[in-house]
Amino acid sequence: MNTALWVIASVLALVFLAAGLIKISQSREKLSASGMAWTADFSPGTVKTVGAVEVLGALGLVLPAAARNRSETRPPPRRPSRPGRPT
Numbered sequence: 702m703n704t705a706l707w708v709i710a711s712v713l714a715l716v717f718l719a720a721g722l723i724k725i726s727q728s729r730e731k732l733s734a735s736g737m738a739w740t741a742d743f744s745p746g747t748v749k750t751v752g753a754v755e756v757l758g759a760l761g762l763v764l765p766a767a768a769r770n771r772s773e774t775r776p777p778p779r780r781p782s783r784p785g786r787p788t
Contacts, residue, residue, distance in 0.1 A: 710762050717759035724752025 724732065724740075729748050732740040740748050 707766070710766070714759040714762040717755045717762070721752040721755030721757075721759065724748055724755065 727735075729740050729743075729745045732748065743751075
């Protein structure tokens, strides 16, 4: 199950990343001509912002789970408390 979730999250992250990079790197006119007609209704800055948010969404899908699996990002284990001492 965990592997299936990683695969789904990775594919979705790649789609978000590709869509975001396309919106960031191409002009609004080129995007509109390639089938994204909605870009003609918005300013170039808005289209670039949407692309940046999509790139951040791609990172947000993968990085939290990847960071959780690394031992360097985990807090050190708690020491057991001694009997008779307040914790």
